[in-house]
Every structure is written in C-alpha cells, then in structure tokens.
Amino acid sequence: xxxxxxxxxxxxxxxxxxxxxxxxxxxxxxxxxxxxxxxxxxxxxxxxxxxxxxxxxxxxxxxxxxxxxxxxxxxxxxxxxxxxxxxxxxxxxxxxxxxxxxxxxxxxxxxxxxxxxxxxxxxxxxxxxxxxxxxxxxxxxxxxxxxxxxxxxxxxxxxxxxxxxxxxxxxxxxxxxxxxxxxxxxxxxxxxxxxxxxxxxxxxxxxxxxxxxxxxxxxxxxxxxxxxxxxxxxxxxxxxxxxxxxxxxxxxxxxxxxxxxxxxxxxxxxxxxxxxxxxxxxxxxxxxxxxxxxxxxxxxxxxxxxxxxxxxxxxxxxxxxxxxxxxxxxxxxxxxxxxxxxxxxxxxxxxxxxxxxxxxxxxxxxxxxxxxxxxxxxxxxxxxxxxxxxxxxxxxxxxxxxxxxxxxx
Amino acid sequence: xxxxxxxxxxxxxxxxxxxxxxxxxxxxxxxxxxxxxxxxxxxxxxxxxxxxxxxxxxxxxxxxxxxxxxxxxxxxxxxxxxxxxxxxxxxxxxxxxxxxxxxxxxxxxxxxxxxxxxxxxxxxxxxxxxxxxxxxxxxxxxxxxxxxxxxxxxxxxxxxxxxxxxxxxxxxxxxxxxxxxxxxxxxxxxxxxxxxxxxxxxxxxxxxxxxxxxxxxxxxxxxxxxxxxxxxxxxxxxxxxxxxxxxxxxxxxxxxxxxxxxxxxxxxxxxxxxxxxxxxxxxxxxxxxxxxxxxxxxxxxxxxxxxxxxxxxxxxxxxxxxxxxxxxxxxxxxxxxxxxxxxxxxxxxxxxxxxxxxxxxxxxxxxxxxxxxxxxxxxxxxxxxxxxxxxxxxxxxxxxxxxxxxxxx
Numbered sequence: 080x081x082x083x084x085x086x087x088x089x090x091x092x093x094x095x096x097x098x099x100x101x102x103x104x105x106x107x108x109x110x111x112x113x114x115x116x117x118x119x120x121x122x123x124x125x126x127x128x129x130x131x132x133x134x135x136x137x138x139x140x141x142x143x144x145x146x147x148x149x150x151x152x153x154x155x156x157x158x159x160x161x162x163x164x165x166x167x168x169x170x171x172x173x174x175x176x177x178x179x180x181x182x183x184x185x186x187x188x189x190x191x192x193x194x195x196x197x198x199x200x201x202x203x204x205x206x207x208x209x210x211x212x213x214x215x216x217x218x219x220x221x222x223x224x225x226x227x228x229x230x231x232x233x234x235x236x237x238x239x240x241x242x243x244x245x246x247x248x249x250x251x252x253x254x255x256x257x258x259x260x261x262x263x264x265x266x267x268x269x270x271x272x273x274x275x276x277x278x279x280x281x282x283x284x285x286x287x288x289x290x291x292x293x294x295x296x297x298x299x300x301x302x303x304x305x306x307x308x309x310x311x312x313x314x315x316x317x318x319x320x321x322x323x324x325x326x327x328x329x330x331x332x333x334x335x336x337x338x339x340x341x342x343x344x345x346x347x348x349x350x351x352x353x354x355x356x357x358x359x360x361x362x363x364x365x366x367x368x369x370x371x372x373x374x375x376x377x378x379x380x381x382x383x384x385x386x387x388x389x390x391x392x393x394x395x396x397x398x399x400x401x402x403x404x405x406x407x408x409x410x411x412x413x414x415x416x417x418x419x420x421x422x423x424x425x426x427x428x429x430x431x432x433x434x435x436x437x438x439x440x441x442x443x444x445x446x447x448x449x450x451x452x453x454x455x456x457x458x459x460x461x462x463x464x465x466x467x468x469x470x471x472x473x474x475x476x477x478x479x480x481x482x483x484x485x486x487x488x
Numbered sequence: 489x490x491x492x493x494x495x496x497x498x499x500x501x502x503x504x505x506x507x508x509x510x511x512x513x514x515x516x517x518x519x520x521x522x523x524x525x526x527x528x529x530x531x532x533x534x535x536x537x538x539x540x541x542x543x544x545x546x547x548x549x550x551x552x553x554x555x556x557x558x559x560x561x562x563x564x565x566x567x568x569x570x571x572x573x574x575x576x577x578x579x580x581x582x583x584x585x586x587x588x589x590x591x592x593x594x595x596x597x598x599x600x601x602x603x604x605x606x607x608x609x610x611x612x613x614x615x616x617x618x619x620x621x622x623x624x625x626x627x628x629x630x631x632x633x634x635x636x637x638x639x640x641x642x643x644x645x646x647x648x649x650x651x652x653x654x655x656x657x658x659x660x661x662x663x664x665x666x667x668x669x670x671x672x673x674x675x676x677x678x679x680x681x682x683x684x685x686x687x688x689x690x691x692x693x694x695x696x697x698x699x700x701x702x703x704x705x706x707x708x709x710x711x712x713x714x715x716x717x718x719x720x721x722x723x724x725x726x727x728x729x730x731x732x733x734x735x736x737x738x739x740x741x742x743x744x745x746x747x748x749x750x751x752x753x754x755x756x757x758x759x760x761x762x763x764x765x766x767x768x769x770x771x772x773x774x775x776x777x778x779x780x781x782x783x784x785x786x787x788x789x790x791x792x793x794x795x796x797x798x799x800x801x802x803x804x805x806x807x808x809x810x811x812x813x814x815x816x817x818x819x820x821x822x823x824x825x826x827x828x829x830x831x832x833x834x835x836x837x838x839x840x841x842x843x844x845x846x847x848x849x850x851x852x853x854x855x856x857x858x859x860x861x862x863x864x865x866x867x868x869x870x871x872x873x874x875x876x877x878x879x880x881x882x883x884x885x886x887x888x889x890x891x892x893x894x895x896x897x
Contacts (some may be wrong), residue, residue, distance in 0.1 A: 097641075101634045108627050112598065116591035122613045124585040130574030130609070137571075141564050146556050146728070155550050156578045159565060161868050165539030169565045176533040177795035189521065193731035195604055200539070204531045205722045211524050216729055217772035218517050225510045232506075234706050256552060313614045322602035325734055326573060361625035364633070463653075 100371050107371075164202055172331050179342060183330065186346065189215035190353055192323035196331055223357045230358055234284060238276040278365050285359040292355055293319065296348035300329055319352035320360070356484050509780050516780075544603045574609055588751060592739065595755065598624035599762055601732035605740060607715050639767050643693060647685040687774050694768040702762055703726065705757035709738055712750050728761035729769070 085122050159167075166175035175197045199205050297311035306314065306327065306458055314327040317370040323471065329349075335341045520657065551558050568576075575584035583589055584606045593606040597617065608614050705718035715736065723736040738758075744750050 095635070101631075101638055104627065104634060106632050108598070108624075108631055110797070111593065111624060111627065112591060115594040115597075115624065118616060118620075119593060119608065119613060120585050120587050122610055122616065123590070123608055124583075127574055127583070127585045131570055131576055134567075134571040134574075137567050144556060145556050145560070147556070151554070153578050155546075156568060158546050160566070160578065162539055162546075165536055165543075167540055167543045169562050169569065172532075174531050174536070176536045178525055178529050181529035181532070182521060184528060185521050185524040188524075188731055189517070191600065191724065191730045191732075193602065195733035195735055197835045198735040199528065199532055201535050202529055202718070203897035204528060205718070207527060209530065209725045211527075211721065212725065212729055212731065214771075214772070214776075215517075215520060215524065216731075217769045218520065218776050220769050221776050222510075222513050222517055222775035225506070225513060229506065229510055231530040293577075309614070313618065316618045317602065317622065320621055321600045321730070322597055322621065322625075323600075323732065324602045324604035324607045326604055326607040360622075360626045360629050363623070364630035366636065367623075367627050367630050416878050422525045423826055432781045474519050 080257055096375065097377055100368075103371055103375065104367075163352065164198070164199060171333050173333050185211070185215070186349075187323060188212050189219045190321055190349075191216055192349075192353070194318075194323045194325040194328045196290060196325055196328040205401070223354060226354045227358045230354075231281065232287075234281055235276050238280060239274055242274060242276075278362060278369075282359070282362045284365065285362055287351065289319070289355045292352050296352060296438060299341075299344055299348065303335055304329060304332070315348075316356075317350060318349055319356040321357075332352060389406075404420045445484050505784065508784055509777075512780055512784060513776075562892050573607070575606060576816075578831075580742050592755075594620070594624070595758075596732060597621050598628045599730055599758075600625055600628070601727055601730045601758075601762070603727075603732045603733075604734040605735045605737040632763060635763045636767045636770060639694075639763075640690065644685050644692055647689060648683055651683060651685075687771060687778075691768070691771045691775065693770055694764060698728070698761065698764045698768050701757065702759050705761060708753055708757065711740070712744055713738060724757075724761060725765075727758055728763060728765040 088192040138149065138152070141147070142152055166172065175184070178195060186192075187194050187197075188211065200209050293312055296315050297308055300306055300311035300314060301308045304327075305310070310327060314329065316322075317324050317327070318329075330342060330345050547561070548559065550556070551561055574862075575581065589606060596606075597620065608617050615835070676891075702721055702724040705724050706717055709715055709720035709723060710717045713720070719736065723738065725731075726733050726736070727738075739751060740756050818892050
C-alpha cells in the first residue's frame with residue numbers, strides 16, 4: 080500500500096493515506112448529514128406543525144362533542160399506545176405472531192430491515208432476539224456478500240462475452256481465441272482475469288435492475304395495498320435498502336386476494352430487491368472511494384507544491400533517497416510519479432542517475448498503460464494505482480490479515 | 489478458484505463450488521428462519537392474544553362509561569393514527585423536524601437503522617429521501633468497510649506485538665529481529681503479512697468491545713430514559729445491528745437533563761456500536777463461511793467415496809487428466825488432493841508418472857504446511873485453501889473483477 084504520509088511534508092500527509100481517506104470520508108459524511116438535516120427540516124417541519132395543530136383541534140372537538148374530560152381521553156389514548164406495541168390497531172390487522180407473521184418478522188430481523196410492525200414484547204422474546212439476530216444477521220451479511228460475488232462474476236462473464244464479440248467484429252480478435260479460451264478447463268477464470276468490466280457499467284446495470292425490480296414490486300403493491308404507485312416506490316426503496324422505517328409495511332392487512340401468492344411474491348421481491356440494492360450500494364461505494372482518492376490526490380499535489388517550494392528555499396536539489404524509494408513502489412503507485420513530475424517541472428535539479436532511474440519508472444508505467452489500452456482498459460487509470468486493491472471490503476478486508484483467510488502471499 | 493464441480497461425479501458436485509456454497513447458505517438461512525419463526529411464534533403469540541383481548545375489553549369499558557358509540561371512538565382513533573404518522577403522541581415528544589431531530593433522522597437513514605420514529609410525510613421529502621439515501625447509504629457502507637479495515641489492521645498490529653513478545657520470552661525470536669522489522673520503512677506491512685491473528689481471537693475481541701459499548705450505553709439510557717437496564721441492552725442490540733425496530737427510540741422525550749451532552753453521547757454510542765457490531769457480523773460471517781466449507785467438504789468426501797465405488801464398477805483406473813488438471817491448482821486447493829488421496833486409498837490404479845506428479849503436489853503442500861507451522865500458523869488449514877481468499881467481501885469481491893479495482897495480478 081502506498082505510504083505517501085512518510086514522504087510528504089505537510090501535516091495532512093503525515094497521516095497514513097488510509098487514515099486520511101477514512102477521516103476525509105467521515106468529514107464528508109458529517110457534512111452530508113448536516114446538509115440533509117437542513118433540507119429535510121425545511122421540507123417537513125411546516126407539515127409537522129400543521130399536523131400538530133390539527134390534532135390539538137380534533138382532540139378538543141372530540142372532548143367537547145362527547146363531554147369527556149381531556150385527561151380521561153388522554154389516559155385512554157395511552158392504553159391504546161400500549162396496545163399498539165402488541166400489534167393492536169383500530170382496523171384489525173393480520174395476526175402478528177402466527178407462523179407466517181413470525182416468519183415475516185424474523186425475515187426483517189436477519190435482513191436488518193426491521194420495519195418494527197412486529198416487535199417482541201416479552202422478556203423471553205427480547206433475549207432470544209439478541210442471540211438469534213447475532214447469528215442471523217452475520218449469516219445474511221455473508222449471503223449478501225456471496226450474492227454480490229455471484230452477480231459480479233455473472234456480469235463480468237456476460238460483459239466479457241459482449242466485449243469479445245465486439246473485438247471480433249472489429250477484427251482485433253481471431254475467432255479461434257474464443258474457442259481456445261473456453262475450451263480448456265481453466266479458461267473461464269483465466270480470461271475473466273485478463274479483462275475486467277468497468278465499475279460504471281456494473282453500476283448502471285445494477286441500477287437498472289434495481290429500478291426494474293422496484294417498478295414491478297410497486298405495481299404489485301399498488302394493486303394489493305391501498306398505496307399509490309409513488310408511495311409503493313418509496314416503500315420499495317426503504318425496504319430494499321434495509322432502512323425499514325415501518326411507516327408503510329406490506330402484507331399487514333387481514334385479508335388479501337390470493338393471499339399465499341401475494342405473500343410469496345412479497346418475500347421474493349424484497350429478497351431480490353435487498354440483494355440488488357446491497358450490490359448497488361457496494362458498487363457506488365467503490366465510486367465514492369475513487370472520488371475520495373481523487374480528492375486526496377488533489378490535496379496532496381497542492382500541498383506538495385507548496386512544500387516543495389518551501390523545501391527549495393532550504394536546499395536546491397531533491398533528496399536522491401526520495402526517488403529511490405519511489406522506484407520500489409512502481410507497481411502500486413503512479414500518484415507519486417505524477418507528483419514527482421510536478422516537482423521536477425518546478426525547476427529542481429536532479430542528478431543524471433536519478434534522471435535515468437525516474438525514466439525507467441516512466442517506461443514501466445507507459446508499458447502498463449499501453450497494455451491496458453490494448454485490453455480496452457479503463458479510462459480513469461489513476462484509480463487503479465491508489466492502493467485500491469489492498470484488500471478493502473467487508474470480508475476480504477480480512478483477507479491476508481487473518482490466518483484463516485489467507486493463502487500464501 | 490477451486491472448480492470442484494467439474495471433476496466430482498455427483499449431482500451436487502456438478503455445481504461450481506461457489507454456487508454450492510451459496511445454495512447451501514441460502515438453504516441453511518431458510519431453515520434458520522423457519523426455526524426462528526416457530527420459536528418467536530411460540531413465545532409471543534399468547535401475549536399478543538392476551539393484549540388483544542385486554543384492548544377489546546378496555547374499548548368496551550370506555551365507550552360504556554362515557555356513552556360514546558364504538559364507531560365514533562374508532563373514527564377518532566383513526567385520526568389519532570393519522571396524526572401518529574406526523575410524530576404526534578399523547579405525551580408530547582420532542583419536535584421531529586427541528587434541526588437536531590432532522591439530523592437524528594438522516595443519521596438513521598444513512599446508517600440504515602431506520603427507527604421510523606420520524607418519517608418524511610410529504611411527497612417532496614419522500615422523493616428527496618430516495619436520492620439522499622442512495623448516496624448516503626453507499627457512503628456509510630464505505631465508511632463501515634474502511635472502519636473494519638482500520639480496526640482489523642489495528643488489532644492485527646496489537647496482537648502481533650503480543651505474539652512477538654511471547655515468542656521472545658520463550659526464546660524463539662531474538663530481540664534484534666523486532667528492531668530490524670520495525671526499523672526499515674517497509675517493516676510494518678511486511679511483518680504484518682508474515683504473521684496473522686486468528687479470526688477467533690478477533691471475533692472474541694470485537695464481541696467483548698461490542699458488549700462493553702452496549703453496557704456503557706445501556707447505563708446511560710437507563711439513567712436518561714425510563715427504561716430498565718435489560719430493555720436498554722435490547723435497544724442497543726436493535727440499534728447497533730441497524731435493525732432499528734423503533735419500539736424503543738432514544739432521545740425522544742421533550743426534555744432531558746444535560747440535553748446537549750446526552751444527544752452527543754447518544755450519537756457517539758450509536759456510531760461506535762454500529763461500527764463495532766458491523767465488524768463483528770463480518771468476522772462471524774467468516775466463521776460461518778468456514779463452517780459452510782467444512783460441511784461442503786464433508787458432503788463432498790461422502791459423495792466422492794460413493795462415486796468412486798460406482799466409477800470403479802465401470803473402469804478400474806483414474807483418468808490421468810484428472811490429476812494433471814489438479815496439479816495446476818496446487819496453490820489454491822488442497823481439498824482436491826485430500827480427495828484424491830481418498831480415492832487412491834480406495835484401491836485405484838495409477839500410472840508411475842501420475843504417482844510422481846501427485847507426489848510433487850504432496851511435497852509442495854507439505855513444505856507449505858511446514859512453513860505455516862514454523863510461523864505459528866493456523867490450526868484449521870483446510871479453510872485456507874478453499875477458495876476463501878478469492879476476493880470475497882462487500883467491496884473487495886470486486887477486486888480483480890472490475891477494471892477500477894485491480895492492479896496487475
């Protein structure tokens with residue numbers, strides 16, 4: 080992994096690059112939360128105030144019409160709130176804790192959706208929930224990760240097929256290449272490794288898939304529940320992203336047409352949607368990480384230019400150690416070299432030996448870029464060299480860090 | 489990656505190993521859900537029925553005492569339910585959509601906790617939520633993954649330090665080794681790579697950390713909210729695991745002692761708890777994956793013994809292709825070889841050339857195991873060779889599969 084912090088002169092750069100990225104992300108998320116809070120507050124606050132006013136008015140009307148003291152009514156409403164916890168509503172809902180209800184409940188637990196339309200009310204249920212959830216959520220995270228792996232493998236395979244077909248059309252690839260590639264037993268994984276789809280295409284495909292699932296599911300919900308199509312879409316997003324507010328919950332009425340089919344469809348759509356959105360979130364988070372790397376690079380460059388100028392004030396030649404250590408990082412880190420170029424352009428003197436050494440580095444990078452271009456490679460190659468492959472990710476972070484997850488590396 | 493399915497004879501083995509694991513996990517989760525549903529149904533159903541009966545009784549009492557028709561009262565309760573959506577309760581709660589309330593809300597959105605104590609009621613708010621959540625949740629997933637990476641790195645570093653100290657005490661390691669290791673600039677990552685902590689220790693540490701955070705947070709909640717200590721623990725689990733039912737939500741009363749400090753503490757505890765439990769879930773999911781691999785291996789072995797017997801019935805020598813293709817997989821896959829040994833023991837005839845080839849394989853594996861043992865290596869070495877390091881995990885699944893996430897491998 081790039082150890083930019085050891086070499087940069089600024090306070091920012093003294094931080095390890097990973098720590099800097101983590102801190103930057105935390106700061107950006109905080110900013111995002113503050114902006115979001117401001118917008119939501121602006122949108123929703125007036126409605127809330129109106130609703131409160133309306134409720135006070137209705138409460139007064141009711142007490143006056145029926146001659147009940149406000150205190151009595153409030154005490155009654157408190158008992159109603161208590162009953163709500165056990166799943167009681169004015170218009171009878173389906174039983175919460177019959178077997179299908181309990182199944183729906185455990186489904187929302189392990190997927191961490193947690194609508195909250197059903198919650199354990201007994202101490203026994205709560206204790207069981209903690210232990211049940213611990214294993215269940217971990218198993219579901221594994222399930223989502225394996226699904227992600229499967230879907231990415233599948234997408235890579237399909238996209239490679241299209242890519243190959245395109246290459247064959249333009250005459251770059253001979254038809255025999257394909258036959259050889261898939262003919263041998265090791266062909267599939269070998270050729271998948273040599274060409275990889277862009278994260279943007281995968282994001283697009285997953286986004287379209289999620290939208291399709293949400294639209295189909297919404298059509299079903301609009302037909303079965305008394306929701307508008309847009310409300311159903313909102314429900315789909317809240318459920319699929321495992322936020323699960325519980326303001327809208329599907330399948331809660333006491334009776335539906337084709338009840339069993341609807342329940343099955345509901346489960347299936349939620350499962351597909353959650354898997355798809357989980358994958359989409361992870362792909363988007365890769366793009367966010369690239370953006371972070373890009374920001375860090377920019378900050379780094381600006382910082383370094385200033386530092387270099389300061390350094391030039393003290394001594395007029397770059398430290399040879401600097402380039403030597405850079406040479407070792409060539410396989411991971413081109414950011415350095417672009418920085419180094421920047422420094423060189425700012426008029427520093429370097430020795431002939433260092434010049435040759437840095438030329439070798441440039442040659443190696445150029446060869447790599449040529450190879451990438453020949454393979455229909457990425458447009459944003461900077462992201463490939465930013466320590467991006469150092470085992471990031473929910474499970475694979477622990478790859479090569481824990482004994483049980485490592486192969487000889 | 490191991491392609492066991494191509495070589496095994498059984499229907500199960502015809503599946504790719506990854507697909508088999510995915511299918512097995514899905515089946516086990518389904519079984520887990522069914523069992524969970526049965527248990528929860530048994531625990532909670534009686535309470536639900538009692539609560540419903542009690543509510544019907546109270547409703548009748550109230551209408552009789554105050555001379556209101558049941559229909560009028562129900563209509564009134566419906567308006568109350570409507571008002572609930574906008575955050576109205578009998579006992580005034582804090583404002584939902586002032587800035588701190590909105591901040592708490594967006595926090596529950598991006599972390600996918602989604603208590604549902606506050607939900608957007610306007611169309612504008614709902615539309616904004618979808619787009620806001622899409623970026624926010626992705627960013628938070630990245631945050632959790634980076635946190636996971638940081639915490640695992642830190643734990644590995646600390647545990648390595650203890651391991652080294654232990655080795656030095658027993659006299660296996662010279663004191664100079666440590667100095668050399670940390671003296672060079674590349675020392676840290678190099679020595680972390682050579683020794684890795686066990687996933688079980690990491691799980692234990694994270695579990696203890698999560699428990700500690702939950703206990704401290706519960707003490708705070710017990711003091712500030714009107715909850716019992718156990719209820720607070722239940723809330724902590726539900727919040728930290730991002731299930732977020734919303735039956736208990738912290739910080740909802742209109743006034744607290746030291747309001748600002750409590751709000752800050754609440755946010756901090758939830759943040760720490762969510763990060764910690766997320767890491768714990770991911771570590772547990774690795775253990776679950778190992779268990780799946782173990783089950784698959786057992787199934788495979790049993791299946792293979794039967795298959796081999798069937799195959800022996802048809803032809804009395806193993807297919808040489810079989811061993812040849814296995815030889816290529818040596819660095820990833822010892823499961824094959826243990827299978828192959830099993831087959832050989834069942835009395836198959838192999839050629840001298842194949843025997844030598846398989847001997848080379850055994851030698852390579854033995855050398856590897858010796859190296860592992862010398863490094864204080866893993867006890868469950870089978871897990872290391874089951875395609876476990878092939879880029880599993882939320883983000884890193886896409887390592888080496890997408891152009892933007894790969895370095896020359």
